[in-house]
Amino acid sequence: MGMFLSPLEEDILSQLWTFEEARVRDVHARMKKKVALTSVAVSLDRLYKKKAVNRRVEMGRGGAHYLYAATGSKGELEKKVVESAVDKLISSFGDVAVTYFQERFGKK
């Protein structure tokens, strides 16, 4: 899955980087913008499917919950996003994209 992130996903990730592991409710409590708990849960699930976060089930009070953790640092994630974007451009536009990058980054 591509690593493009929505603004909410980016917000959630920046909160998650301040934790070692966090529950949905922990991240939701730290969000600066007012969003529904469900939206945070959906976004974390999407980030998990994009492999931007890991999660594990913790059994405890209330039955069970997920503990989410970012798979890498901010820098590593940004690199993945850029790689994903570039790969998509190359697979869509082939030589045109490659030529553009050569021209663009050949200039000083």
Next chain:
Amino acid sequence: MSVNACLVEVAVDNSKIIFSLVSFMLSGIAIGALWKLKLSRKTQVGLMYGHLTGLFFPFVLFTTNLTCGFLCLPCFESPYALAILALPSTLLLAALTGFLAVPLWLIWRTPQIQDYRLKEVVERYSHHLGIATPSLFLVDKAEPQAFSFRGLRSGVFLSVGLLELLTPKEQDAVLIHELGHIRQRDSLFKLSSKLLRFSPFSFLSGVQDVMRREEEMADALVIELQGSRYLRRAKRKVASFAGTME
């Protein structure tokens, strides 16, 4: 041709053996995939049905062969005609066995919830409804989900997402709803269509009406025992999750 002559002609020939071996092999592949691979629940259930179909097919094939021979019908001579005749019975047998086997498989593979509060709620309402207390199982999914069945061993399945998003009272509403289904001894078609989009019975439009009535009755039980507030809120959260996912 006399019946005895036909029965003499009924033989185990190479093509029937090949059909049977391929069927057993596919059945083995299905169970191997179930064991080794991490698959979605729908795929798991599909593979279970596939495994049962592969397992039953050779026996139904030979039974059909003998029947054709006994009745002196032309089908006993043609392995392809036999296979076509055997297939509907095999699928029906696999579907019926699946209704028993699939819940047991799910129970075996799914961890139990040990939370004291949830277990106490299930026990209390089960006692009130006059049913045996089902076990509680945890489904590793972020989407809020709940389902139940009554079989050799009854169970209520709750997803991690449901436990995360719903308050205790909302969780109770969901539990009462599921216990309502267990008490109603809801139709086996419901389990099939919940677990399997491609269930052999899911295309029957009548099943949908039955399921809708069963849902309404389970909701009515929640309203009777707890009121409608928490059930409404739980449904809103579930719908909100599904809506946000799209």
